[in-house]
Amino acid sequence: MSVRRSHHARPPEPPAGPLSLQRNEAPDDQQEIAITPSDSASPGGTPSAGTATPAVELRGITKRFPGVVANHDIDITVRRGTVHALMGENGAGKSTLMKILYGMQKPDEGTIAINGEQVSFATPGDAIARGIGMVHQHFMLADNLTVWENIVLGSEKLYGIGAKAKAKIREISDQYGLGVKPDALVEDLGVADRQRVEILKVLYRGARILILDEPTAVLVPQEVDALFDNLRELKAEGVTVIFISHKLHEVLSVADAISVIRRGTTVGDADPKAVTARQLAELMVGAELPSPESRDSTVTDVEMLRVEGLRIAKPDAEGVERVVLDDISLRIHKGEILGIAGVEGNGQAELVEAIMGMLSPDGGAVTLDGVDLTGARTRARREAGIGYIPEDRHRHGLLLEAPLWENRILGHVTERPNSKGALLDPAGARADTQRIVEEYDVRTPGIEVTAASLSGGNQQKLIIGREMSHRPKLLIAAHPTRGVDVGAQAQIWAQIRSAQREGLAVLLISADLDELIGLSDTIRVIYRGALVADADPATVTAEDLGTAMTGATTGNIVSDRVPSTDTADHVQAGE
Amino acid sequence: MTSPNPPAAGTAGRPRSQRFDLERIGLGLAAPVLAVLLSVIIAGTLLATSGRDPFSAFKIMWDYGTASDGQVAVLNKATVYYLAAAAAAFGFRMNLFNIGIEGQYKLAMMFAAFVGTQIDLPAFLQIPLMLIVAMFVGGLWASIAGLLKVYRGVSEVISTIMLNAIATAVIGVLLVPGILAPKTSGVTNSIQTAKISESSHFFAIETQGGTLWGFIVIAALVGVVFHFTLNRTRFGFDLRATGRSESAAKASGVNVKRMVITSIVVSGALAGLVGLPELMQNTPYFGQNVQTGLGFIGISVALLGRNSPIGIAFSALLFAFLDASGAQLPTRGDFPAEIIPVIQGTIVICVVVAYELVRRFGLKRQQQKVGAELAAQAAAAAAPKDQKEVAA
Numbered sequence: 001m002s003v004r005r006s007h008h009a010r011p012p013e014p015p016a017g018p019l020s021l022q023r024n025e026a027p028d029d030q031q032e033i034a035i036t037p038s039d040s041a042s043p044g045g046t047p048s049a050g051t052a053t054p055a056v057e058l059r060g061i062t063k064r065f066p067g068v069v070a071n072h073d074i075d076i077t078v079r080r081g082t083v084h085a086l087m088g089e090n091g092a093g094k095s096t097l098m099k100i101l102y103g104m105q106k107p108d109e110g111t112i113a114i115n116g117e118q119v120s121f122a123t124p125g126d127a128i129a130r131g132i133g134m135v136h137q138h139f140m141l142a143d144n145l146t147v148w149e150n151i152v153l154g155s156e157k158l159y160g161i162g163a164k165a166k167a168k169i170r171e172i173s174d175q176y177g178l179g180v181k182p183d184a185l186v187e188d189l190g191v192a193d194r195q196r197v198e199i200l201k202v203l204y205r206g207a208r209i210l211i212l213d214e215p216t217a218v219l220v221p222q223e224v225d226a227l228f229d230n231l232r233e234l235k236a237e238g239v240t241v242i243f244i245s246h247k248l249h250e251v252l253s254v255a256d257a258i259s260v261i262r263r264g265t266t267v268g269d270a271d272p273k274a275v276t277a278r279q280l281a282e283l284m285v286g287a288e289l290p291s292p293e294s295r296d297s298t299v300t301d302v303e304m305l306r307v308e309g310l311r312i313a314k315p316d317a318e319g320v321e322r323v324v325l326d327d328i329s330l331r332i333h334k335g336e337i338l339g340i341a342g343v344e345g346n347g348q349a350e351l352v353e354a355i356m357g358m359l360s361p362d363g364g365a366v367t368l369d370g371v372d373l374t375g376a377r378t379r380a381r382r383e384a385g386i387g388y389i390p391e392d393r394h395r396h397g398l399l400l401e402a403p404l405w406e407n408r409i410l411g412h413v414t415e416r417p418n419s420k421g422a423l424l425d426p427a428g429a430r431a432d433t434q435r436i437v438e439e440y441d442v443r444t445p446g447i448e449v450t451a452a453s454l455s456g457g458n459q460q461k462l463i464i465g466r467e468m469s470h471r472p473k474l475l476i477a478a479h480p481t482r483g484v485d486v487g488a489q490a491q492i493w494a495q496i497r498s499a500q501r502e503g504l505a506v507l508l509i510s511a512d513l514d515e516l517i518g519l520s521d522t523i524r525v526i527y528r529g530a531l532v533a534d535a536d537p538a539t540v541t542a543e544d545l546g547t548a549m550t551g552a553t554t555g556n557i558v559s560d561r562v563p564s565t566d567t568a569d570h571v572q573a574g575e
Numbered sequence: 576m577t578s579p580n581p582p583a584a585g586t587a588g589r590p591r592s593q594r595f596d597l598e599r600i601g602l603g604l605a606a607p608v609l610a611v612l613l614s615v616i617i618a619g620t621l622l623a624t625s626g627r628d629p630f631s632a633f634k635i636m637w638d639y640g641t642a643s644d645g646q647v648a649v650l651n652k653a654t655v656y657y658l659a660a661a662a663a664a665f666g667f668r669m670n671l672f673n674i675g676i677e678g679q680y681k682l683a684m685m686f687a688a689f690v691g692t693q694i695d696l697p698a699f700l701q702i703p704l705m706l707i708v709a710m711f712v713g714g715l716w717a718s719i720a721g722l723l724k725v726y727r728g729v730s731e732v733i734s735t736i737m738l739n740a741i742a743t744a745v746i747g748v749l750l751v752p753g754i755l756a757p758k759t760s761g762v763t764n765s766i767q768t769a770k771i772s773e774s775s776h777f778f779a780i781e782t783q784g785g786t787l788w789g790f791i792v793i794a795a796l797v798g799v800v801f802h803f804t805l806n807r808t809r810f811g812f813d814l815r816a817t818g819r820s821e822s823a824a825k826a827s828g829v830n831v832k833r834m835v836i837t838s839i840v841v842s843g844a845l846a847g848l849v850g851l852p853e854l855m856q857n858t859p860y861f862g863q864n865v866q867t868g869l870g871f872i873g874i875s876v877a878l879l880g881r882n883s884p885i886g887i888a889f890s891a892l893l894f895a896f897l898d899a900s901g902a903q904l905p906t907r908g909d910f911p912a913e914i915i916p917v918i919q920g921t922i923v924i925c926v927v928v929a930y931e932l933v934r935r936f937g938l939k940r941q942q943q944k945v946g947a948e949l950a951a952q953a954a955a956a957a958a959p960k961d962q963k964e965v966a967a
Contacts, residue, residue, distance in 0.1 A: 358825055379828030388826065396826035399819045401938065410816060411827035413809050424807050445948040452938055453945040 053116035055080040055209050055240040056101065061110035063096055070096040072265045074110070078209075078257070083231055083241045085255035085272075087248075087284055093264040094244050098211050101242075102134045103127035114209070133202025134211040139194050141186045148182035151201050158205070172203050177233045192223040196230065209240045216250055228254045246284065246344060248277040248550050260284055278546035281343065282513065298335035299521050304505035305332040305474050310354055310364035312529075324350045325361065326530035332474065337496070337506040339520030339537065341513065343549050347529035348509045349391060352478050355507070356388055357381045369473050382411060387472030389463055391479050391509070393456075397463045400452040404444065405433040407451045408466050415470055436465035441491060457488030464495055475499065478509040493519060513542045527551040602937050606929035607879060607886075607922075611893070614921035618914050625911075632910045636900035639907075643784030645899060650787060652895035653888075655852050657794045659873025660891055661801055662713075662845035664882035666731075668805065669818035669838050675735025676846040677870030678742030679716045683709040684850030685746055688861035689755050691771030691854070701774040702855070706793075709851055710844035716742065717843020721836040731839060739870075750863070767862025777855040790852035797845065798884040805884075814838055846870065875923045881930065894919060 056078040063071040071093045078084040088094045099105045101112065103121030112119050114130050121127045124134070141150050152165050159165040166182050173180040178196045186194065195215060202210060212231075216224045231241055231254055245251050251258060251272065258270040260283045268283060312325040325347050332338045342348055353359035355366055357378040365374045373381050382388070388411065390396035398407050409418040409429050417428030433447045440461045444454055451459055460480065467475065477496060481489040496519060500506060510516045516523060517537045525533040525548040533548040535557040544557050619629035639645040659676055666673035673679075687709040696704065720738060723729040749755045750766055757769045778789040805811035817824040817834050825831050849869050854861060876894050880887030901915030 356826065377828065377830060378825070379830070382828045390826055395820070395822045397823065399816055399823055401934075402815075402819060406812075409812060410823065413812050413816075413827070419809050422809055424809060424812055426807075443949050445945055449941060449945055450938065453942040 053080070054078055054113075055115060056242070057111075057113040057116075058097070058101065059111045059113070061097065061100060061107045061112070063100060063105065063107050070264055071100070071107070072263075074261070074264075074266050076259045076266060078240060078242060080115075080240050081235055081238045082256040083235055083243055083254055085243045085245060085251040085258045086261065087244075087246055087251055087258060087280065088261035093261050095213065096264075097261065098134070098213060098242070098244060101127070102132060102211060128205055128207070131206055131208040132211065133205060133207025133209070135195065135198045135202060135213065135215060137213045137215075139198055141194055141197060143185075143187040145186060146182065147180055147184050147186060147189070147197050147200075150186055150197060151182075151204050155205050169200065169204065172200055176203065176230065176237060176239075178230060192226060195227065199230070199234075203239075208238070209242065210234065211242045211244070213244050214246075215243070216245060216247060224250060248280050248343065251280070252277060277550040277552070278543055281546035281549050282542055284343075284511075297521065298501050298503075300334040300336075300503070302334040303331055304334050304336075304369055305330075305355075305507070306365075306367040307331070307355065308365045308367075310351070310361050310366070312350055312354060312359065312361050324529050325354065326528070328364070328526075328529075328531055330524060330531065332505040332507060334503045334505055335500055336521045337500055337508050337519050339508045339510065339516040339523045340526050340531075341510075341516050341523055341535075341545050341549055342526035344511055346526050348478070348526055350529075351526070352388075352391070352476055352507075352509060355381075355476060356386065379414065383414060385471075385473035387467035387470065387475040389460070389467060389475065389477040389480050391482070393459055393463055398451045398459060401450050403450055404437070404442075404447040404454075404462060405430045407462065408433040408436060408447075410466075412466065412470055432469065436462065436469060440465035440468075440495070460492065461488055464492060468495065468499055472504065474505045474507065476507045476509075479511060480508070481510075481512065481515060513545055517542065517545070525549055525557075533557050598937075598940075602933045603881070606933045607881075607890070607926050610879075610922050610925035610929050613925050614918045617921050618918045621917060622910070622914060627910060631908060632904060632914070635903055635907045635910070636897075639900040639903045640896050643782065645784070647782055647784040647787050648899045649892065649895045650791060651852070651856075652899055653891040654788055654791045654794045655849060655869060656872055656876050656891040656894055657888060658797060658845060658852075659849045659869045660876035660880060660887040661794075661797050661873075661884070662842050662849065663870075663873045663877035664880070664884075664887055665801065665845060666839060666842040667818075667877055667882045669814045669834065670821070671835065671839055671842070672732045673717065673720070673735055673839060673842045673846070674732055674874070675717060675720060675738045675742075675843070675870070676849065676873050677867070678735070678739035679713040679843045679846035680849035680869060681746060681865060681867075682716050682742050683711075683713040683847030684854055684865065685750060685755065685768070685861045686712045687847075687851060688768045688771055688854055691775035692769040692860075695772040695774055698774040698776075701772065702777060705771075705775055705855065706848065706851065709847040711847070713847025714840040714844035717846065718836065718840045721839035724839075725832045725835050750861070767860045767864075770859045771854065775855060776859070777852070779856055786856075788852050788856045790856060793848065793851075797848070798888060802884040810837075846873075849873070875919060878923055879926050893922075 054077045056076070058074055058076040061071050061074040074093075074097055076084075076086070076097075086094055086097070096105065100107045101121075103124045103126050106120075106122070112121070114132070119126075119130060121130075127134075142153070145153070148166050148169055151169055152159075152161050159168045169180065169182045172178070173182075178200055180193070180196050180200050184193075186197065189197065199210065199212075215227060228250075231243070234241055235256075243251070243255060252275075255272045258272055258275070258280070260267050260270065260280070262284060270280060270283065307328060307330045310325050310328040311323075313321050313323045315321050328347075328351060330338065340348055340351070350359060354361045354364075357373070357376055357380075365372065367373065368381070368384055368386065371384055373384060376384070388397075394400060397410075399410060402410075405426070406429075409424070412418055413424070417425055417432045419425055420428075430447060436442065437444060437447060442454070442458045442461045442465065444458060451462070454462070464480070475496070480492050480496065493515070496506060496508075506519075508516065508519055517540065520537045523535040523537050523540065523545065524531045525535070525545070527533075527549065528551065532551065532554045533556070535545060535548070540557055544553070547553050548557055615633075619633070622629040622632055640649065659680070662676050662679075663673060687705045690708045691701075691705055694701065694704065716738065717735070720729075720731045720734040723734045724731045750768070752766065755768055756766050780787040780789060803811075805815060813824065813829045813834060816827060817829055817831055821831060824834075850861075850865070853866060872894060876887055876890045879890035879893070897915050897918055901912050901918075904910035904914065905912050
């Protein structure tokens with residue numbers, strides 16, 4: 001594993017001056033970690049690589065949606081016959097980029113070249129014709145048909161529907177070692193087999209460039225290894241694989257090249273031979289080292305939230321039980337911000353939903369300010385004083401097509417000034433919305449416009465204003481500055497801090513280490529559903545936190561003496 | 576950080592937003608008007624191609640609609656349609672498709688009729704009793720679909736359609752001599768309940784154009800309560816929130832399961848009223864020849880009226896006018912009455928498409944407008960904003 005070998009991770013060029021790292025120029029700050037600043041292929045080539053024209057060349061891809069820039073100036077070069085990993089947190093823009101490459105969406109700017117030839121895709125059909133195939137995260141197979149029927153379906157013209165087609169399927173299966181049985185019924189297949197059918201399906205259609213969207217998300221570890229063996233076979237046969245993932249170790253073990261996307265743009269390429277998991281983590285989340293303001297601790301010893309032994313385990317489609325939250329216990333005091341660090345998908349979302357009462361845990365207790373909320377419904381919990389800034393504000397925080405003042409009511413319909421008794425108080429809600437708009441600097445022409453017409457940052461400010469207006473005892477802030485412009489970001493941080501001074505307890509979930517270290521009083525690291533490590537934000541470095549996020553370190557992280565666990569590559573963590 | 580909005584935003588916001596609203600109303604009206612026009616054109620073309628003069632057909636309809644007897648008939652029909660549409664709209668407002676109004680109103684009507692035959696209280700007790708029985712039966716029948724959806728994940732579309740068929744069968748089982756029908760079923764061959772008691776008759780207004788059903792008052796009342804509940808109560812807010820985004824409603828603390836059951840029961844209870852005008856004002860018994868299809872008309876009317884209590888009032892009037900005046904076409908001229916379902920069908924198809932187009936257009940347009948206004952504001956406030964950024 002390359003993780004163990006990378007003693008000389010730091011590139012020769014001098015690191016960019018940390019003082020120049022303002023928050024609004026995130027893309028440039030990564031040179032000290034990125035092995036190569038951008039497109040040029042890294043020197044440590046793999047045996048199978050080396051063809052002159054790259055298989056895929058994306059240049060300056062920009063895609064805008066109303067209110068958001070999903071992709072911005074993306075440059076990626078994928079060499080032929082390699083496994084190229086595309087990494088980034090959820091919402092970083094990976095999916096949009098792949099949809100563009102697969103012809104599902106058109107870029108607003110930028111060019112796509114396949115095998116050196118400039119192309120423009122109007123539909124996925126055009127992409128398929130160019131030899132690009134995509135395996136979606138959610139399989140698109142008809143359960144009641146056989147493997148053979150599923151593969152032939154829609155491509156009857158290629159090899160017919162009879163014996164010739166079946167022979168071709170066998171041939172491809174043997175060629176790449178996929179082990180697919182054409183006559184098996186899809187409903188009898190497990191997840192990993194279905195995935196191989198999906199891969200065969202695109203190969204059957206002549207794909208030489210394969211896009212795999214988070215292929216390991218649905219697999220158990222042994223299946224992941226088997227998949228990776230398949231990918232190596234494909235690579236050996238000259239197929240190019242683009243592999244989307246945010247799982248560090250998987251990427252390091254299978255990829256020949258890595259491109260990292262953050263906030264919609266490429267922040268750098270890395271050579272998996274020379275980069276460590278924690279450097280990748282930093283690259284993904286943007287670990288520009290903050291200057292944690294010297295501030296007086298506002299932490300009191302009054303306990304506000306107590307979570308005991310929270311556990312959620314759900315069986316997946318295969319019937320295998322997957323532990324989502326593994327015996328989580330934590331306490332937050334008045335005036336304390338507890339930050340949860342972790343690579344996304346390690347149980348953060350479930351922890352938040354369990355505390356909010358949206359997900360009922362299999363075990364454990366939640367107590368707020370001495371009141372047992374374990375069996376309480378979401379509304380009762382909100383009324384008891386939990387404010388909630390959801391991770392996905394469009395799905396959980398707003399009614400996009402409703403006016404702002406109705407959005408101000410959302411979540412607090414039982415409380416003043418939104419209602420009196422069982423009746424709504426639209427006048428009161430409107431007046432208070434106007435106040436929020438002014439106090440929280442929500443940029444809007446009025447409170448009758450729909451929430452959808454505001455930019456992400458202004459939507460978020462409205463949500464924060466709404467939650468703060470009910471004087472919560474505990475604020476759950478999940479990625480409060482995600483998708484928010486720089487100006488709004490600073491305001492949101494300031495608002496959380498000022499509420500903290502007034503005695504608010506905050507549970508902060510963030511993928512942004514900068515934000516976590518800068519805001520939190522205590523940091524806990526979540527890995528595979530368990531809180532595995534804790535750290536003092538005053539002394540911890542982003543690098544060490546990144547290591548812990550990969551599950552490599554446990555216990556208390558002390559930055560001066562990194563406990564030498566199985567990752568022996570600790571670089572001196574200087575201030 | 577505390578710099579408030581430029582004052583312009585606060586004060587100038589209101590009139591601007593009202594302009595948005597006016598525009599939205601305009602857009603909202605454009606869709607149904609265009610849909611109606613388009614369907615009239617299509618119907619006219621159809622008539623013309625079959626060698627008939629569309630204008631004389633429309634004239635027959637118009638003349639009927641402007642005559643007082645026609646107007647009374649339209650109002651009576653519209654009363655029934657309005658109730659059916661209100662039942663459908665209540666479900667639609669939270670994305671529940673109650674296709675089962677048909678079965679709900681027939682069952683409710685049958686039980687109400689039975690109660691009307693068995694009990695003879697003074698009218699001021701008898702009539703509320705019958706209303707309550709009808710609403711209870713409708714709600715109870717609908718609750719089956721709600722429970723199935725919440726606890727078994729059965730789509731209410733499927734279950735309500737099936738419950739319609741089951742309701743027909745249940746009526747067939749119960750409406751036999753000796754159970755709900757009298758042992759001797761009177762002079763006709765068809766099986767029906769006995770006549771409801773005199774005190775079960777709802778009041779009517781005699782006009783020069785005929786008898787106007789007093790039930791129109793109930794329909795209006797339903798509209799007022801509907802509007803008030805949806806727009807002025809916490810329950811209504813929760814319902815609309817769930818309809819707009821179930822995930823957001825859940826995160827905001829709405830008990831979505833309870834909401835589903837409650838609203839489908841309310842929808843069923845409203846559906847229970849649909850058959851009563853006919854029963855209490857026109858045909859004082861429930862029999863096999865009861866009018867069918869009202870539930871489906873209600874769905875169309877609700878779609879055209881955009882599920883708003885005022886909108887469905889207009890669309891109920893339109894559909895009632897089309898039906899009542901269309902019935903005149905074969906008798907007053909050589910025109911097929913089938914042209915009316917053609918018009919109604921095209922209206923519904925066009926209006927569904929048009930509303931969606933208008934919705935997307937309106938959303939996009941508002942985003943652009945807000946963007947433009949904010950850009951203008953930002954330009955005006957450029958200098959102080961720069962300073963702030965440096966501070967951050």
